[in-house]
Amino acid sequence: MNYAQLLFPDFSLILCGYLLCRFTALDRPVWQQAETLVYYFLFPVLLFQSIAKAPLELRAASSMVAAGVLTGLVGIGLAYAVPHLPWLRNRVDRRDAAASAQVAFRFNSYIALALAERLAGPAGGQAIAVLIGVGVPIYNVAAVWPMARHGGHKVLGSLLRNPLIVGTCAALAFNLAGLTIPDLLAPAVSRIGAAALALGLLCAGAGMQFSAMSGGLTLGACMLLIRHLVSPIAALGFSKLFHLGHTQATVLLMFAALPTASSCYVLAARMGYNGPYVAGLVTLSTVAGVVSLPFALSLLRWL
Known part of the structure; x- marks a missing residue:
C-alpha cells in the first residue's frame, strides 16, 4: 500500500494554506475568521456525522475497545508526563507542552476510515468505527484538559463549553x-x-510558522515519538494481552500509528495557545505517518 499517496492530499492542503497566507491577499485576518468557523461549526458537525453513522457494536468488540482505550491512555499519560521529566523540566515551555500534548494521542479519523477498509474490508471499517466512537470523546477531553488548566480557565466549564466535546457527546x-x-x-x-x-488543513497551513518551532524541537520530538513509535508498540502489547484476532489487531495497530488530527491546530489557536507551533507538528506528523504506518503493520508478525 502506498502510504505517501494516501497522505499526500492532507499534506498538499497544508502546503496550499501556507502558500496562500504568505504570498496572496488571503493573509492572517482572513484565516482567523476561517478558524472560528471551523472550530465552532464545521468540526463539531464533522464529529457528529462520523460518530452518529458508525455502528457502535461495543459488546462484540469489547476486547478491542479495551486495548484501544489502554493504548490511548498510554499516549495521554506520556504526553502529560513530558514536561515533568527531570532532564526536560527546565527546557520545556509549559504552555507549549499543554497545547502540543494532543499531538501525541489524537488521530486523523478520515485517514483511519480510508485505511481500515483497504486493509481489512467491511470488518475493518466496523472495527475502526467503534474505535473512533469510543476514542474521540476521551481524546478530546484529554486535549482540552491541560490547556484549560494552564490557561487559568475553570476546567469543567471549559470542557462543557468546548464545541468539539459537545458535538462528540451529542453524537x-x-x-x-x-x-x-x-x-x-x-x-x-x-x-x-x-x-x-x-478548511481545517488549510487553516493549519496558514497558521504555520517554522520559526515558532525553533524553541520547542525537543518537546515536539517527544510528542511525535509518542504518537508514531511508542503508541504502535503499546498497541502490539495490548493486542497480545487481549488475544485480538488478526483483523482487530491490524486495525488497532494502524489506529495507533495514524497522523495526528488536523483539528489540533484549530483547537490550540482558538484556546489562545501557540497555534503556529502546533500547526508545524501536525505537518510533521502527517509526513511521519508514511513511516509509522508500515512500521506498525510490520509488528503483526510478532502476534
Missing part, C-alpha cells in the same frame, strides 16, 4: 439511542464534514 447519545441522520439532511451534513476537513 454518542444520538447513536446509542438508535437514531439516524434523516436522508434529506445526510448530503448536506456530509458536505459540511468534507468542508471541515479541507
Whole structure:
C-alpha cells in the first residue's frame, strides 16, 4: 500500500494554506475568521456525522475497545508526563507542552476510515468505527484538559463549553439511542464534514510558522515519538494481552500509528495557545505517518 499517496492530499492542503497566507491577499485576518468557523461549526458537525453513522457494536468488540482505550491512555499519560521529566523540566515551555500534548494521542479519523477498509474490508471499517466512537470523546477531553488548566480557565466549564466535546457527546447519545441522520439532511451534513476537513488543513497551513518551532524541537520530538513509535508498540502489547484476532489487531495497530488530527491546530489557536507551533507538528506528523504506518503493520508478525 502506498502510504505517501494516501497522505499526500492532507499534506498538499497544508502546503496550499501556507502558500496562500504568505504570498496572496488571503493573509492572517482572513484565516482567523476561517478558524472560528471551523472550530465552532464545521468540526463539531464533522464529529457528529462520523460518530452518529458508525455502528457502535461495543459488546462484540469489547476486547478491542479495551486495548484501544489502554493504548490511548498510554499516549495521554506520556504526553502529560513530558514536561515533568527531570532532564526536560527546565527546557520545556509549559504552555507549549499543554497545547502540543494532543499531538501525541489524537488521530486523523478520515485517514483511519480510508485505511481500515483497504486493509481489512467491511470488518475493518466496523472495527475502526467503534474505535473512533469510543476514542474521540476521551481524546478530546484529554486535549482540552491541560490547556484549560494552564490557561487559568475553570476546567469543567471549559470542557462543557468546548464545541468539539459537545458535538462528540451529542453524537454518542444520538447513536446509542438508535437514531439516524434523516436522508434529506445526510448530503448536506456530509458536505459540511468534507468542508471541515479541507478548511481545517488549510487553516493549519496558514497558521504555520517554522520559526515558532525553533524553541520547542525537543518537546515536539517527544510528542511525535509518542504518537508514531511508542503508541504502535503499546498497541502490539495490548493486542497480545487481549488475544485480538488478526483483523482487530491490524486495525488497532494502524489506529495507533495514524497522523495526528488536523483539528489540533484549530483547537490550540482558538484556546489562545501557540497555534503556529502546533500547526508545524501536525505537518510533521502527517509526513511521519508514511513511516509509522508500515512500521506498525510490520509488528503483526510478532502476534
